[in-house]
Amino acid sequence: MLEQFGAAIQQVNLSTPVLRLFGTTLALLLFVLVSRALLSKLIRTGIQAPELRRKWLVQTRNGLILLFLLGLVLIWGQELRTLALSIVAIAVAFVVATKELILCFIGSLVKGGARSFNIGDRIQVKDFRGDVIDQNLLATTIMEVGPGKLTHQRTGRATVIPNSLFVSEPVINESFTQDYVLHVFTVPFKRDDNWQLAQQVLLDCARAQCEPYLESARKYMRRLGDRRGLEVPVVDPRVSLQVPLAGEIHLVVRFPCRQGQRSAIEQAILLDAFGSHDFSGKRKEGDEEGEEPSAVIE
Missing domain, CATH: 2.30.30.60 (SH3 type barrels.)
Structure with a gap:
């Protein structure tokens, strides 16, 4: 009877290190879960901007996952080494x-x-x-x-x-470029269309749309160039020409805008340009007597 009791005690002693490892792992898991809950609540209540809040929630979750994996390696490292061979x-x-x-x-x-x-x-x-x-x-x-x-x-x-x-x-x-970006879109024309007028109209529409924030965009691009050691790009709207085929003229419109306003400003420029002008057909004599725009307008 005493021998059986001693053998049982010996088995418990042998399993104690394994139980200790499982207990440590469970404690680490509880710590990670509680930390995530507290940090998520703190981020949701302390950060009002949706984009910044989502960014911190994702980074916090990934950081805690890495912490948990590192803890598992440290806890079970000795046991893993014994099984390596x-x-x-x-x-x-x-x-x-x-x-x-x-x-x-x-x-x-x-x-x-x-x-x-x-x-x-x-x-x-x-x-x-x-x-x-x-x-x-x-x-x-x-x-x-x-x-x-x-x-x-x-x-x-x-x-x-x-x-x-x-x-x-x-x-x-x-x-x-984060806050401000340079957006580019292309408007195709035939060689017989009045693309010279379209070039000037698109440029005027782009300048009108960008005027409220153009100076702010210039300052931001200058700061970005100084910080990253880059050549500062020309921010002012411009319309340049491309000739992809013999019978086509493409007008390439480039203008600065905020990240989320690219589509809205592009549509506003196109609506302003095509809503009040007809660029189809050759130029009329009255147009030819006027001032001819240059090939590239900046």
């Missing part, structure tokens, strides 16, 4: 089977190290284009913008992009 073959098979997941982790490191984009930026990866609303270790979620590459309105669809794409594909960040 016996699971080499299993590890090789695991790497082959989970290659895509590993590439997602690597892609997360690549985009984080390169600072490719942040929450709220408008990006394009392959044929996927939209505003970043969430990102984690495996995937990045964007609100689709389109259709096509020249439209700036949300379609209402969310796209989940695996982070493995960021390892092999370039990322186009349309919000690189």
Whole structure:
């Protein structure tokens, strides 16, 4: 009887380290969950801007996940080292089977190290284009913008992009300059159309739309150039010419605006220009007697 009791005590003593590890892991999990709840409540009550609040919520969640994973490694590190020699073959098979997941982790490191984009930026990866609303270790979620590459309105669809794409594909960040961006759109004409008048009208409409904030945009671009060591771009609206085909003239309109106003200002310029003018057909004699605009208007 005493021998059986002693054997039971010995078994309990042998299992105590394992129980201690499980207890530590449970305590770490509770700490992470409580911290996330407190920080989320603090962020929701303390930050009023929706974009900034969403950014801090995502970063806090990802930071706590990394903290939890690091804690697991520290807690179970000794136990894992004792099993290392016996699971080499299993590890090789695991790497082959989970290659895509590993590439997602690597892609997360690549985009984080390169600072490719942040929450709220408008990006394009392959044929996927939209505003970043969430990102984690495996995937990045964007609100689709389109259709096509020249439209700036949300379609209402969310796209989940695996982070493995960021390892092999370039990322186009349309919000690189943050507060103010230089927006470009193209208006095609035939050679027989009155594109000279259209060039001047589009420029006047662009200047009228940008006038309220043009000086503020100039100052912001100068500060951005000084901070990042870049050449300061010309901010003033301009209309330049392109000749993609022998019978076509494309007017390329460029103007500064805030990130969320690209589509609205573009539509306002087009409505002002085409709502009050007819650019079809050759120029009339009365137009030819007037002042001819230059080929490139800046």
